[in-house]
């Protein structure tokens with residue numbers, strides 16, 4: 228439960244500062260205070276916003292980040308290879324519940340990805356009802372033919388293996404072999420499959436923004452904290 232009194236050992240462990248069994252040693256090593264009073268007992272009950280560790284406020288109880296995903300990292304907790312979570316500070320990697328990506332980007336796709344430990348927010352933004360807009364820039368192997376925008380906007384494009392056509396999507400030509408595409412659903416490899424359906428091939432894919440959050444100010448692998456909470460976030 229957020230905003231409630233919790234045992235300091237449990238709370239520090241939830242936030243990834245140390246494990247419960249390491250809490251006694253952590254309290255000895257670090258200046259942990261609650262309401263200005265030094266906390267020395269692992270059983271002490273604290274209120275999140277009253278706690279300081281070495282003079283600093285605790286990390287937020289709910290963490291949501293926007294990252295500019297670099298190429299070569301995987302949006303998964305258990306695949307072989309370099310996982311996106313390895314780009315985060317160790318403490319955030321130890322949080323419980325874990326930070327998870329909101330949806331996924333392919334290993335070779337770069338750009339905007341949200342990570343959160345707010346299960347409600349993750350569910351809302353990945354639910355088929357969400358219609359969160361996702362804007363991509365795709366570099367293509369062959370020149371655009373000219374009918375792609377119409378095909379994508381039609382609401383009739385059926386991808387192989389799907390039961391329903393895709394929702395209408397907006398495409399803008401940026402150059403002969405480059406397009407900007409806005410979609411509001413998130414089917415597996417959707418952008419690559421959309422261009423494949425027109426006889427083309429995506430050779431590089433960058434997500435410019437997710438639900439209005441863009442990564443223009445972030446270098447690859449950089450991230451920033453966002454103040455998003457599922458209970459303040461009504462997508463219905």
Ligand code: URA
Pocket residue numbers: 331332333334336415416417418419420432
């Ligand atoms: N569409 C794709 O094909 N790949 C992604 O990573 C995202 C959308």
